[in-house]
Structure formats: structure tokens, C-alpha cells
Amino acid sequence: MPLKLIDANNLKKSFGNFVAVDNIDLAVNRGEVVGFLGPNGAGKSTTMKMLTGFLEPDSGDILINNIDLKSYPLEAKQFIGYLPEGAPSYSDMEVSEFLSFVGKMRGINNKNILNRRLDDMANQINLKDVWNRPIETLSKGFKRRVGIAQALIHDPDILILDEPTDGLDPNQKHEMRDLIKNISKNKAIVISTHILEEVEAVCSRAVIIANGKLLANEKPVNLGNNLKQKSMLCILLSNKINSTISKEIKANLNYKNVEIQSVSNTSGKILMQGDEKSLDLNKIIAQLKKQKLHVVEAYFIKPTLDEIFRKITQGE
Amino acid sequence: MNTYFNKTYIIFDRELRGYFRTPLASIFLLVFLALSSGMTFFLGRFFERDQADLIAFFSWHPWLFLILMPAIGMRLWAEERRSGTIELLITLPVTNTQLVVGKFLASWVFTLIALVLSMPIWITVNYLGDPDNNVILISYIGSWLMAGAFLALTSCLSTLTKNQVIAFIISSISGFVLIMAGFSLILSAVRSWAPVWITETISSMSFLSHFSRIQMGVFDLNSLIFFLSMIILCLWINIQLVQIKKAD
DSSP, X not given: OOSEEEEEEEEEEEETTEEEEEEEEEEEETTOEEEEEOOTTSSHHHHHHHHTXXXXXXXXXXXXTTEETTTOHHHHHTTEEEEOTTOOOOTTSBHHHHHHHHHHHTTOOOXXXXXXXXXXXXXXXXXXXXXXXXXXXXXXXXXXXXXXXHHHTTOOSEEEEXXXXXXXXXXXXXHHHHHHHHHTTTSEEEXXXXXXXXXXXXXXXXXXXXXXXXXXXXXXXXXXXXXXOOOEEXXXXXXXXXXXXXXXXXXXXXXXXXXXXXXXXXXXXXXXXXXXXXXXXXXXXXXXXXXXXXXXXXXXXXXXXXXXXXXXXXXO | OHHHHHHHHHHHHHHHHHHHHSTHHHHHHHHHHHHHHHIIIIISOHHHHTOSSSHHHHTTHHHHHHHHHHHHHTHHHHHHHHXXXXXXXXXXXXXXXXXXXXXXXXXXXXXXXXXXXXXXHHHHHHHHSOOOHHHHHHHHHHHHHHHHHHHHHHHHHHTTOSOHHHHHHHHHHHHHHHHHTTSHHHHHHHHTTSXXXXXXXXXXXXXXXXXXXXXXXXXXXXXXXHHHHHHHHHHHHHHHHHHHHTTO
């Protein structure tokens, strides 16, 4: 069994003069959950539409489980489960009817197997309560779950989910993330989102695209390091800091990028770039005590994925 | 091969059940039966004619279908595009041909149901007199084929828009042009500038003249082939349009 379930190279897609996707490479292995991040209109959905065979790329090729999607679309599509943006479904059908329709179209011809898969979906995705209700009468959360169920009905190796948690309440989001984590062990999953905490919660890799270009492709924890986005140490003091003390502290601490602010007559603030490893907190506090300064609070500020995202996509 | 037809059948099955899932099916069937018999008895003067045939019934079909077939077919692709389910369909392991044919067949079989339900009028004419049932059978077949041509045209045009009402209007207008193609009104407008062969081609496209021949009980192979080719041509264009318009 090949490890790379999705292998896309040099994907390009333009609509008229607008270049939606510009030379994107993407490989996803079994067991990986790749988070697709990017501002609206960055090319996330277009890329996903190409990976699922809905759109044909202008150039570049896509291998699905080693099968060329362009030459053998029917064979390749069998390995994919897809939740399109907005989770479209036939609103006049009942949940069970709709899932059984997709199951049959996905090639589950054996009635027993189909029924077993339908039972699995009802239990796994918690659809039992709405099983025989028309989809148009369901809440947004349930509609989204029906969309996930139709993508999973044939137990595909590859799962492509376009904004699976969009419009869900916090509990439902949590459930959806748990579900994705649970099924991720032997599948290759691509999810797009603009909720960054989601990427930290479920993804083993984050891919950031903006203006159709791939800007980052690594583990969520590594994103910040590579951007030289250092964390900061912030120390709050209950003393006023005058300029002589300030100069002395700077001289004695011997760290780069130290910023000392006098906030008011009874408080001051020291900011220095660095993390737990590069800064010796004990030494710093000892030094401050020597100056008769009283430390009220000391904490590290880590760059959030939000800031990193903004930095990357806006080129700050 | 088996799975090929199997997929087409699954699409067909879903679509045909779709008609009965909403009140649309019963409304349509009621309207069809009410209008077709109303026209037969009042406009067609079924009794005054004092003839044991169903010409009064069938001669109104082109005009009925002009409105009713776009009503059945308008949602076929426009609705898929509006709701985004077209994305779901195209990413299934199925070809566009299977999708187009499956959907078309569902709408066509639905009109077959409507025609079958009009059988009481055939029973009535047999009770009252001694009609030529061969002529009636041929007329039924011709009527169904003409309905198919209207439906294929509507299915094809419904791919162009996400709005069912627009799909309905453009299908009715196109259908009207095809019905009228044999009339001197249209022909004289063309004859003044176009070469003869164009005028003749247009006149030979007339739904009305083809159907009236069938209706007289002439088993006119040309006319049957005409309607069948019309269906195949429209569906072929439909398949290309799905490919072109799917992501718009």
C-alpha cells in the first residue's frame, strides 16, 4: 500500500485573468490530518475541488492512491469522500434515503454491507434521532453531520472536508474535531478552515495558502519558529522606573531587545524577547531585586497562530 | 457494463421518486388530465365531431407540452446548480453521461405515467364507437416521443441557469419556436434572406408537422427518428454543458 494517498504537483487554475491556484504541490500520507488555512478567496476551495475531481486543473497532475485522477477519474474518485463547502444535500430526501443513495452511487451494491454502513453512520455520527426526517427540517449542525456521513459512507481512504465545522456551535465543533481525530488513524484527511485553534487541535500539518500560493507547509507548532516569531517575557513591577535604573538594568542583564516602560508612579513593565530557554528567569528577578524593584507578575507571551497567520498571509 | 447501467438506474430512481416527494407530481398529473380532457371536450368538440377517434385529444398535446414539459424539466439541472448538489454528483464515481441520461429518463417516465393515466379517454372512445386502436397506439407513442424531445430540450437549457423560473421561460420559448418552425409566419421571415436549404431545414424541424403526421396514424419512420434524434442531440449538448457550467 502506498504511503502517499494524495500526491498533487504544480497545480494551477485560473478563472479568466484571475489566478486562483498558482503552482501548488501537496502530498498527504496515510495517518495525516492536513489543515488548509488561508483567507477567504485564497484558493483553498479551488484546490479541494481539483483534488476531488470536480474541477480540472489547467496544468499539473494529481495522483490519488497512485491513480492518475485525470486519466482514470472513476477509479480514483472511489477512494475519496468529500464534503463540499456548505454541505449541500438533497433537502427533500430523508437522512436515511440520502445516505443510502450516496452509498449505492459509491458502489456499495450489497444490501447487508450497505445496511451495516448506514448503522455505523447513525451511531458514529449521532444521526439516530433524525434518521427518518427530511433533511430540510434539520438544524445546521445536523445538516453538517449528514454531509460528513455522506462523505464517510463508503469508508474512504481519503477524506476531503471543506470547512466541516463552519456554523456549528462550540459543542458541535468539539464533537466534530473528536470525530475527525478518531477516524484519522488510517486515512489521509484534508480539512479547510479559518479557525486556527482547530488546526492546533486536530491537524498534524498546517498548510497556509494566500493568493493561490502555498506559503507554509509544516507542523502547527513549527510555524512560529520558522518565522522567527519569538516569544516575549513580560514582567510587571510595583515601582516606578526612572531612567538611571533603567540603564543599569539593561547593562546588567546583558540581553538583546529589552524594553523598559514606566507605566505610572507605582508601576512599571519590562518586556524582553526570548523564551524559557534563552532567558534565565531567576537571574533576571535577582537582578531586579538588587535594584529594589518588586516583581508583581512575570509571564511569557507566545505568538498565537492568529498572529502567525496574519504575518504570513499579509506579508507583514 | 452492468455497473454502468446500475449507476444510471440509481440516478433515475432518485429523480423519479423526487417528483412524488413533493406535491408537484400530483399537481402536474391533475393539471395534465384536466387540461387534456378539457381541451378534448370543449375546444376539440369531441362529441360534435361524432367520430370514433382521438384526434381531438392528441392535437392539443404539442401546446400542452409546451408549458407542461418545461414545468417538469426545469429543475433537472438548475436546482442542482442552485443548491450546490452538482458538486456532490460530479465527485461521485459516475460519468456526466450517466447523470444526464438518468435524470432525463426519470422525467420521461414521469410523463409516461401521465399519458397512461389518460387511458379513460381511450376507454370512453372504445365504449362509444369503434375506433382504430392502432392509430391511437401510434399516437400515444408519438406523443410520448414528442414529450421526450421537449424534456431533453428543457433539461439541456436548465443547465444554463441556477434559476428554475428562467429555465422554464427559455425552454417554453425555444419549444414555441420549434412548434412554429413549420408555420409560414416563421418561414417567410427566414425565406426572404436565407438560402432554400436553411428554410427547408427549419421547416423540417417543426414539432407540429411531425406530430400531425403521426397523429393521423401514419407510422412515419422519419418523424419517429426526428424526435429520437432531437432527444439524443439535446442530451449530447446537455452533457457538454454540464461539463462547462458545473463550476459557475
